[in-house]
Amino acid sequence: MSTKKKVIVTGFEPFGGDKVNASWEAVKELQRLGLGNSVDLHVQEIPVEYRPVKELLPSLWKQHQPYLVVHVGVAGIATAVMLEQQGHNKGYERPDNSGYHPDCGCCVVGGPDTIQSALDMEVVRQRVKDSGLEVAVTVSHDAGRYLCDYSYYTSLYVSEGGRRCGFVHVPPLGEPYSCKDLAKALQVVVTEMLRLLAKAEQ
Numbered sequence: 001m002s003t004k005k006k007v008i009v010t011g012f013e014p015f016g017g018d019k020v021n022a023s024w025e026a027v028k029e030l031q032r033l034g035l036g037n038s039v040d041l042h043v044q045e046i047p048v049e050y051r052p053v054k055e056l057l058p059s060l061w062k063q064h065q066p067y068l069v070v071h072v073g074v075a076g077i078a079t080a081v082m083l084e085q086q087g088h089n090k091g092y093e094r095p096d097n098s099g100y101h102p103d104c105g106c107c108v109v110g111g112p113d114t115i116q117s118a119l120d121m122e123v124v125r126q127r128v129k130d131s132g133l134e135v136a137v138t139v140s141h142d143a144g145r146y147l148c149d150y151s152y153y154t155s156l157y158v159s160e161g162g163r164r165c166g167f168v169h170v171p172p173l174g175e176p177y178s179c180k181d182l183a184k185a186l187q188v189v190v191t192e193m194l195r196l197l198a199k200a201e202q
Contacts, residue, residue, distance in 0.1 A: 004040040005067040007190065008060055012073055012074075012147065015048040015097050022173045022182065023072040029183030030168060048097045048147045053074065054107075057151060058158045068124075068164050070156050070190055073148035075169040079176065080136035080187050083121040084143040084167035086114045087153030091145035107153045115156040118163035118200075119193055127192040135177055135185040143167055166193055 004028070011024030012161075024045050031043045031057055042064060046053060061069070075082060090106045090113060121139045128137050143149035152167040161166055170182045 003081060004038055005194065006040045006042065007035060007194070008042045008044060008066045009062055009069045009070045009186070009190065010044045010046050010060075010069075010151070013045055013047050013097075015147075018174070022074040022170050022179070025173060025179045026170055026182035026186055029065060029074050029179050030186045030190075033183055034095050035186050035187065035194075039194070045166060046071075046151065048193075050092065050096050050100060050102055050147070051098075053147060053151050053154060057154045061155070061158050066164070068166070068190070069159070070166045070168060070186075070193065071148070071155065072168045072170060072186065073143075074172060075144065075148075076172060078169055078171040080138045080171065081182070081189070082138050082140040082169040083125055083189065084117075084140060084148075084152060085121045085141050086116045086165050087143060087156045087167070088145060089113050089115075089153055091105050092150055093189060094146050096147060108157055109151055111157060115163065117156065117166055119166050121166070122147055123196060124166075124189065124192050125139075127195070128188050131188050131192070133185060133188050135181055137185070137189070140169065145167070164197060166190075 011027035014021045155165045
């Protein structure tokens with residue numbers, strides 16, 4: 001039986017007329033870098049569409065039974081890597097790539113307004129800073145009420161109370177960081193998330 005920890009990291013397909021999405025490009029580069037011999041890394045590109053996300057993410061949790069899930073998205077106005085602390089249930093009025101948005105404007109009817117990650121993102125941020133990473137990292141409490149926030153809330157909701165899930169927003173490529181810079185940042189961020197979870201189990 002494998003003792004490796006299963007970690008799922010996702011990125012998004014392009015949207016809004018862009019040909020690439022920095023999140024998926026960075027996740028693919030992270031896959032090349034790896035997370036070390038103790039981690040079984042699975043990466044997945046997910047669509048910028050509400051209905052497929054609502055089906056795909058619960059199936060990923062059920063199929064892989066991951067130790068940690070980290071979703072990665074791009075924030076057009078970001079100039080730093082942002083660690084999102086919580087997902088929101090309501091406010092989804094912006095149409096997705098197919099032109100659809102939930103009629104209720106929410107992720108889960110009757111669900112709590114917000115769900116917090118089990119990870120203290122401020123602690124993760126400080127640990128990443130202490131690592132000497134030359135990429136700015138901040139903490140956010142608003143993932144944007146679009147597919148990023150929707151995906152985060154969905155995963156937090158279906159994680160069966162464990163909330164072993166994080167969301168990382170990255171800037172567009174070259175603004176100012178390269179794909180390799182962002183992948184290295186993700187490598188350090190996910191590693192620190194794993195260390196924090198391991199410490200909590202001691």
